[in-house]
Amino acid sequence: MTRIPRTDERRLWDSLMEMARIGATPGGGVGRLALTDLDREARDLFVRWAEDAGCTVRIDRIGNIFARRSGGDESLPPVMTGSHLDTQPLGGRFDGIFGVLAGLEVVRTLNDAGIATRHPIEVVVWTDEEGARFRAGTAGSSAFTGLRSVDDMLALRDPDGKTLGAELARIGYAGNAPVGGMAVAAFFEAHIEQGPILEAEGTTIGAVQGAQGQRCFLVTVEGEEGHAGTMPMDRRRDALLGAARMVDALNAIAFRHRPMPVITVGSLRVRPDSPNTIPGAVTFTIDSRHPDDATLDRVGAEMRSTCEDIARDLDLALVMTETSHRASVSFDPDCVEAVRRAAARLGHTCRDIYSGAGHDACNMAHITPTGMIFVPCEKGISHNEKENARPEDLAAGADVLLHVLVERAGAGAASPGASTV
Amino acid sequence: MTRIPRTDERRLWDSLMEMARIGATPGGGVGRLALTDLDREARDLFVRWAEDAGCTVRIDRIGNIFARRSGGDESLPPVMTGSHLDTQPLGGRFDGIFGVLAGLEVVRTLNDAGIATRHPIEVVVWTDEEGARFRAGTAGSSAFTGLRSVDDMLALRDPDGKTLGAELARIGYAGNAPVGGMAVAAFFEAHIEQGPILEAEGTTIGAVQGAQGQRCFLVTVEGEEGHAGTMPMDRRRDALLGAARMVDALNAIAFRHRPMPVITVGSLRVRPDSPNTIPGAVTFTIDSRHPDDATLDRVGAEMRSTCEDIARDLDLALVMTETSHRASVSFDPDCVEAVRRAAARLGHTCRDIYSGAGHDACNMAHITPTGMIFVPCEKGISHNEKENARPEDLAAGADVLLHVLVERAGAGAASPGASTV
Numbered sequence: 020m021t022r023i024p025r026t027d028e029r030r031l032w033d034s035l036m037e038m039a040r041i042g043a044t045p046g047g048g049v050g051r052l053a054l055t056d057l058d059r060e061a062r063d064l065f066v067r068w069a070e071d072a073g074c075t076v077r078i079d080r081i082g083n084i085f086a087r088r089s090g091g092d093e094s095l096p097p098v099m100t101g102s103h104l105d106t107q108p109l110g111g112r113f114d115g116i117f118g119v120l121a122g123l124e125v126v127r128t129l130n131d132a133g134i135a136t137r138h139p140i141e142v143v144v145w146t147d148e149e150g151a152r153f154r155a156g157t158a159g160s161s162a163f164t165g166l167r168s169v170d171d172m173l174a175l176r177d178p179d180g181k182t183l184g185a186e187l188a189r190i191g192y193a194g195n196a197p198v199g200g201m202a203v204a205a206f207f208e209a210h211i212e213q214g215p216i217l218e219a220e221g222t223t224i225g226a227v228q229g230a231q232g233q234r235c236f237l238v239t240v241e242g243e244e245g246h247a248g249t250m251p252m253d254r255r256r257d258a259l260l261g262a263a264r265m266v267d268a269l270n271a272i273a274f275r276h277r278p279m280p281v282i283t284v285g286s287l288r289v290r291p292d293s294p295n296t297i298p299g300a301v302t303f304t305i306d307s308r309h310p311d312d313a314t315l316d317r318v319g320a321e322m323r324s325t326c327e328d329i330a331r332d333l334d335l336a337l338v339m340t341e342t343s344h345r346a347s348v349s350f351d352p353d354c355v356e357a358v359r360r361a362a363a364r365l366g367h368t369c370r371d372i373y374s375g376a377g378h379d380a381c382n383m384a385h386i387t388p389t390g391m392i393f394v395p396c397e398k399g400i401s402h403n404e405k406e407n408a409r410p411e412d413l414a415a416g417a418d419v420l421l422h423v424l425v426e427r428a429g430a431g432a433a434s435p436g437a438s439t440v
Numbered sequence: 441m442t443r444i445p446r447t448d449e450r451r452l453w454d455s456l457m458e459m460a461r462i463g464a465t466p467g468g469g470v471g472r473l474a475l476t477d478l479d480r481e482a483r484d485l486f487v488r489w490a491e492d493a494g495c496t497v498r499i500d501r502i503g504n505i506f507a508r509r510s511g512g513d514e515s516l517p518p519v520m521t522g523s524h525l526d527t528q529p530l531g532g533r534f535d536g537i538f539g540v541l542a543g544l545e546v547v548r549t550l551n552d553a554g555i556a557t558r559h560p561i562e563v564v565v566w567t568d569e570e571g572a573r574f575r576a577g578t579a580g581s582s583a584f585t586g587l588r589s590v591d592d593m594l595a596l597r598d599p600d601g602k603t604l605g606a607e608l609a610r611i612g613y614a615g616n617a618p619v620g621g622m623a624v625a626a627f628f629e630a631h632i633e634q635g636p637i638l639e640a641e642g643t644t645i646g647a648v649q650g651a652q653g654q655r656c657f658l659v660t661v662e663g664e665e666g667h668a669g670t671m672p673m674d675r676r677r678d679a680l681l682g683a684a685r686m687v688d689a690l691n692a693i694a695f696r697h698r699p700m701p702v703i704t705v706g707s708l709r710v711r712p713d714s715p716n717t718i719p720g721a722v723t724f725t726i727d728s729r730h731p732d733d734a735t736l737d738r739v740g741a742e743m744r745s746t747c748e749d750i751a752r753d754l755d756l757a758l759v760m761t762e763t764s765h766r767a768s769v770s771f772d773p774d775c776v777e778a779v780r781r782a783a784a785r786l787g788h789t790c791r792d793i794y795s796g797a798g799h800d801a802c803n804m805a806h807i808t809p810t811g812m813i814f815v816p817c818e819k820g821i822s823h824n825e826k827e828n829a830r831p832e833d834l835a836a837g838a839d840v841l842l843h844v845l846v847e848r849a850g851a852g853a854a855s856p857g858a859s860t861v
Contacts (some may be wrong), residue, residue, distance in 0.1 A: 283718055296572075
């Protein structure tokens with residue numbers, strides 16, 4: 020096997036920082052919602068970098084971007100890596116972006132060292148992973164892997180009623196390539212942990228075994244509007260009081276089953292949202308996750324009956340709809356072992372870890388051998404402007420990614436298509 | 441004393457229904473926020489009707505509209521009546537509007553009967569009573585009575601950052617007349633009760649003795665954003681969990697002191713409001729009311745210490761700011777007695793009642809003898825699309841208003857300025 024060089028820590032960090040300028044927030048984070056003008060800017064920058072690195076760029080109908088570094092045998096399916104460039108409204112500089120730019124750094128490092136691979140390597144930017152705008156999450160990889168239909172994803176609407184498809188066309192990323200339906204040799208995604216474990220233990224690399232199952236719900240509580248000054252307390256049907264008790268009770272359910280599951284009410288809206296009107300309706304989301312699917316289902320039933328009890332007590336109407344259900348995922352044992360092996364070869368501490376978050380890799384695991392590489396992030400904070408990671412940890416993750424990609428893609432064969440090699 | 445005719449029940453009802461078309465909601469109510477294009481339309485319609493009824497229209501710098509029916513002695517201060525035309529986002533057809541159009545109906549009735557009064561009578565439309573948009577409430581009458589400065593009111597901002605002053609100019613209702621500083625002989629406001637008492641008892645007229653004191657607060661709870669999938673429950677600082685417990689606890693405080701006070705959290709907003717991000721901050725309003733000012737202050741202290749305890753428990757930061765404080769109001773005993781007398785003269789059942797809501801009349805009570813006339817509304821529902829009232833009850837209220845206005849304005853003197861008389 021070819022001696023594999025190290026990635027360039029400084030180059031990777033500088034690329035991350037340059038990308039972070041697009042949608043930079045006053046609090047030091049990034050606000051770059053999917054398919055906004057800022058997302059377009061980030062995509063344009065990635066495409067330019069990828070082409071500068073000799074890649075051929077392909078865009079599919081759902082806007083996924085594939086930057087392909089030719090292989091020695093172009094008839095072989097590509098080994099893929101990548102993540103996403105969209106962020107939460109007040110997100111960080113690394114969630115998703117690191118996975119994309121670590122892939123690019125691998126390509127740049129291979130180019131510099133003149134290393135060719137037998138399989139092509141593709142660095143992919145998945146469309147709308149966060150779901151912060153169109154409320155679905157992993158839209159691009161769900162469509163690519165056939166877990167959800169392309170048309171369903173294109174029809175998703177943001178709170179202003181704009182569809183994902185129309186916004187994709189508006190920013191110029193509604194491509195011509197078909198979505199999915201192609202062989203992929205393997206998929207690896209590098210990512211910050213987004214949790215506190217690696218940092219707390221002083222471990223550099225997480226070999227991700229799988230991801231928690233996740234069930235999301237939309238809950239609507241309906242009472243009756245009324246005048247804040249004249250409606251006696253005991254005649255009220257206050258939707259916000261009901262929703263507040265539910266939020267508290269859902270939290271208590273999570274604690275009852277500790278240390279798992281995690282249950283989060285992240286979005287809550289009041290109607291009509293006027294200081295002197297008793298709220299007539301409240302809509303809120305529930306995000307629940309657990310590594311064991313059966314337990315997650317039991318928790319779901321408990322959440323539902325608890326909300327129903329509260330609604331009944333307060334004479335409120337309740338509608339609780341499941342908006343997404345993702346079973347837990349186990350990654351390919353060979354891919355997980357490849358990560359462990361690469362970390363050991365590079366001299367990095369490594370531990371097995373379970374992902375609390377959903378990732379595009381969880382979708383890819385349904386169609387190809389898949390693995391993930393976690394690196395520590397500061398205090399486990401993510402989906403937050405303060406999200407932070409150390410350059411040396413990010414480079415360590417990129418080094419592990421380089422090793423597993425070269426191992427899967429097969430080094431040594433001349434690559435006539437890669438002009439810089 | 442001149443024999444006073446009845447108002448025209450059908451004409452009053454038709455005017456109310458015509459006005460209700462402006463901003464009509466699918467649910468049968470009205471959504472006509474202050475100083476929107478819809479508010480302009482409503483104001484234009486009122487001005488046209490007032491001019492058709494022979495009134496001279498004057499608009500002051502804060503946008504209050506005064507429709508003046510000349511008196512026999514124009515040097516005397518006017519007797520005023522009126523209310524407001526703006527509504528809640530999903531409000532009703534009567535709250536405020538009835539008080540304005542009952543005043544107009546009085547003028548029309550006096551015109552038809554050829555009755556002149558010694559004092560001029562002015563029907564006023566107060567600017568932005570509801571406070572649903574600019575978050576203050578009774579902006580126009582607060583400025584008129586000097587309780588708050590004109591400049592402070594003009595500088596109020598809506599959630600989009602637009603000022604009340606700029607919006608007033610935009611819709612063409614930033615008038616030239618000075619705000620207040622004039623003598624007013626008396627003020628009467630007719631209004632639906634917005635509570636359930638009159639209807640439940642089968643009483644037609646409420647002689648309003650005064651209004652509850654009201655204290656409003658803006659509360660900001662700050663925790664820390666984090667990823668919904670990866671942050672363990674026991675490391676979270678979830679601002680929405682804190683806010684939810686506060687909403688529940690505030691409700692419990694109101695019940696502990698029942699049947700008073702009323703405490704309402706009407707507006708609550710989450711940041712960043714994303715389904716898979718732990719809420720970093722929540723802002724909500726508290727509206728608390730009680731007829732006794734000392735008790736209201738004790739309740740305020742209890743609310744504050746309760747919220748502080750919850751914030752401390754959950755390691756959250758709390759800022760609780762008082763945004764408005766209105767002392768309880770007692771109306772002028774002679775005005776209250778005039779209402780009782782008129783109801784008796786007209787053969788209507790009548791009871792003394794306390795207003796749970798704030799009204800422009802509460803501000804006017806600080807500068808002139810003031811009274812209010814309540815009529816029943818269906819199930820006490822107000823600030824709601826379903827707000828409803830019976831034509832005969834509304835006409836009864838207008839009849840009482842006609843009597844008390846003529847009594848105060850002094851009938852019998854010729855009115856050279858009122859051409860239709």
